Structure formats: structure tokens, C-alpha cells
Amino acid sequence: MLIKCPWCGDRSLAEFSYQGDATIIRPSDPLSLSDNQWNEYLNLRNNPKGWHDEIWQHLNGCRKHFKARRNVVTHEIADTKPMDGSLQGGRS
Amino acid sequence: MVDITERRSALESHYTAGTFGAECNGHPGVMLAVRRNLSIVHVAGKPDDQTFINAIKSACGCDIPFEPGSVSVAGSLSLIWLAADRWMAVSAEPDPGILEATLRRACDDTVAVIDASHASTVLRLSGPQARTVLMKGAPLDFHARTFTPGRVATTMISQCTVTLVCIDQDTFDLYVFRSFAQHMWEWLRDASEEFGYEVSDILSG
Numbered sequence A: 001m002l003i004k005c006p007w008c009g010d011r012s013l014a015e016f017s018y019q020g021d022a023t024i025i026r027p028s029d030p031l032s033l034s035d036n037q038w039n040e041y042l043n044l045r046n047n048p049k050g051w052h053d054e055i056w057q058h059l060n061g062c063r064k065h066f067k068a069r070r071n072v073v074t075h076e077i078a079d080t081k082p083m084d085g086s087l088q089g090g091r092s
Numbered sequence B: 001m002v003d004i005t006e007r008r009s010a011l012e013s014h015y016t017a018g019t020f021g022a023e024c025n026g027h028p029g030v031m032l033a034v035r036r037n038l039s040i041v042h043v044a045g046k047p048d049d050q051t052f053i054n055a056i057k058s059a060c061g062c063d064i065p066f067e068p069g070s071v072s073v074a075g076s077l078s079l080i081w082l083a084a085d086r087w088m089a090v091s092a093e094p095d096p097g098i099l100e101a102t103l104r105r106a107c108d109d110t111v112a113v114i115d116a117s118h119a120s121t122v123l124r125l126s127g128p129q130a131r132t133v134l135m136k137g138a139p140l141d142f143h144a145r146t147f148t149p150g151r152v153a154t155t156m157i158s159q160c161t162v163t164l165v166c167i168d169q170d171t172f173d174l175y176v177f178r179s180f181a182q183h184m185w186e187w188l189r190d191a192s193e194e195f196g197y198e199v200s201d202i203l204s205g
């Protein structure tokens, strides 16, 4: 399987590392959260069937983190972008 | 007095020059060597910062290679792309402090300049079967029209991160972490066995 690093282009899956959900935003004031809210931010994730926006790292390559829109049913990757880019395509 | 600054390759005690592997009638398919005494300095800076661009140009004598996987060369110095904001300056100067100081003097404090000369072991792989040997190990497109002289790619060989620089169609430099040097050396010897290979004397620079 090939993944397109936004800089290096198509490279083997073996060079990449999955780094989690790209839609999670760190709370601006963690001290104001209840333990449950903090637990939700830190640990609880949705697992929808279909398209996910994810963070990946080209770990054994340029080492950059980037965003990928991946279908977890078909493993199709619709788009990859630098962390400040916005993902296109798929049906997310 | 012992010169404590004398540098020794991680492979020094494993290194035997000679011809090995399959019978090749004096025409080894692969030549292996260690390049010792290089200066390797990592540079990280903002690619859109004109001050940084000018500073590197004045210190290195060449432009920063911005295109992913490209290399700029000025005399014996190479500036090698590692990532969108990181490069590796390599020269055949045995005292790495000189290259580091030159770069640090040229750049302001928004630029990271780090001497990593002792972090890597640099192997040179050449010969008519050198490309074939790499194809056996790394999940990279090694087609002769794709991975051409002046290109660089960081990838994996036998579970190790390795930065590969294509010097000419049949010559490649491999940068591996020093502690993985023996593993990579043994992998390369094993992969070269079927072609017959020659281990040359350690290259100084």
C-alpha cells in the first residue's frame, strides 16, 4: 500500500506511522474541565464506518506529520495535506 | 600523547578489505566502503525566510535545495534535503566544528544548527549491481529514471532508517545511525554475496 506524503510523494506504508484522530482540538482551558470532560478529550474516540480525518507521520522518511482522509472500510485515501491544509474529497 | 580527537568508524573492528561472495573473476558486482571523517551538520530553518536563505547561500556557496529529495553541491560540500524545513550539510572536513561554526556564524538564532557528525555512519555502495542490492532492501522506487544522481530519500532497509543519496547511476551513499552500522553492514554484505563484492579500504572523507 502506498501513502502520499505531501512532500515526498507516494511511499510505502512501512515508512509511516498512524498518529490519531485529526479532528480533536485540545481544550483551551484544561483546568476548567471535569474529570469526565478531560477523559473524553484524552481517551474517547468515535469510530464511524467510512471516512476518517487522521494524523499520520512520515516517520521513516521526512518525519513530518500531516493529515490524511482515509476510508477505514476500503483503506482508500482521498487526500493528504500538511497539518495546516484542508482535506478535500471523500465523503467526510 | 593519545590524540583523543581521532575519530574511529563504528565498523573499524568489523572491517576487512578484500573480495568476497560469489566468484566474479575480478569483476565484483558491488563495491562497499565506509566514508570516515565527514562533517555532518543538520540545519533547520524557515523555508520562506529570506535572511535564512541568504545566510545558507553565503555559508555553503550553494542554494538551499527546496525541492523534496534534492541535493545542492558546492565543491566538496553537499546540502541534502531531509524535510521541508530541515537539511544536512556534509563535507569532507575531518573537524566538524569548522562547518558547524561557519553555519552558526552565518545564521541568526531562529535557525537550528546541530553537529551530528558522530551520529551517523556513512557507507558507500557502488558497482553495476549496487542499485539491485538496494532494491532488495528498501520499499522505494529505484528506477534509474526516478532515483537519479543528485536525489536523496530517507527510507528503511532491514528495519533501519537510512538516508540514501544517489551520487551517480551506480554509486550511492547510505547514512545510518551509528549504533545500527554493524547491522546495516552485515545486511549489505549478505545482499551483495550473490554478485561477488569488494570491500575497499576505509575512505577518509
Ligand SMILES: [Zn+2]
Pocket (backbone or CB within 6 Å): A005, A006, A007, A008, A009, A058, A061, A062, A063, A064
Ligand atoms: Zn515525507
